[in-house]
Amino acid sequence: MQTESPLLRPYRNGALALPNRVAMAPMTRGRADDTTGVPHPLTSLYYAQRASAGLIVTEGIWPSLTGKSTPGVPGIATAEQVDRWREVTTAVHAAGGRVFAQLWHAGRVSHPSLIGEQTVAPSAVRAEGRVYVKDGWTETTTPRALTTEDLARIVEEFVTAARNAIDAGFDGVELHGANGYLLHEFLADNTNLRTDRYGERIRFPLEVTEAVVAAIGADRVGYRISPGNPENDLVEADWPTVYGDLLDEFNRLGLAYLHVVATDEAVFPVVRPRWHGPLLGNLHLGPPSTREDAERLVEAGLVDVATFGRLFIGNPDLPARFATGAPLVEVDKHQHYGSALDGYVDFPAVTTTRLPSPVPA
8 A cells, every 4th residue: 555645744833734745935937027017917827726735935026126136027016016916815715725925135136127226235246147137148247235224125125025915815925035145145155245233144134034023923924045055156154053043033033934945955954953943845956856855855854844846837736646646747948937928827737636625733
């Protein structure tokens, strides 16, 4: 007799009550209106198709235009944007799902042609590499170092975005502190060269988190990290110490969950003992995370819930496919991003199995 996958077991801890441990990770899809930042009209269908995930975390959403990273990324700063996101949450909830909005400020990983002004960062340090703009790839630019007044404004922008998300019907928000973007830039050795109080690496990410928690409640706030991740030209030589301090503060706040995207599996044994709440985790080593990798992490107690990104693009009913052994669809890379609708809502569910939705008390 085949043993049920640990990924299909319900999970409950604090305010987080999930029917399975197969969560949908945030993925940039680039389908929003690039002028208004309003999500595409089919975005509600896209997420509703994937509502059988234990939890959905949306694509990154900018809290202010200066935080926009690439073309087609949506915002949650205007009434029109909030109204469209409300359509999304209504559709997901009607399909039995749970959904958090990921709030994402790109920092220096953007371009003046996208935001209408110089990019910003903790310090005026240019990233190596290129960024994607309307006309294709282009060289990065040197960012402007944020002033303390700028930082206070950005904190308020995150707070407003979080309140807008709750108003739009989201179950909570995830703060994007990973992958080389603004909050992560404050934690890294080579991007935070400040000599003021924000030279203390955890200070600004913590201020943002504390303010959002005060605005909407800790049980509605998750945080994403990627310790030691060199993406977007970051260097973190002593990440266990820095993140240990950060997680001590997050434990004090009692966040809804911590979401770890690891470029090295050795990250999990370091993070797990320091974090006392629900731990969502994803191995990001090039190819998409596999079911086998996720089951191993859950069985070892290194994560509580496994998150999958690219597998959810072509497999909207991913938990049911895991349950039945149905084949997984592989998606061409050109379908991941962009304004074209090819590869967005055109992958049907192939299983008829309905997974149980109640979470046992």
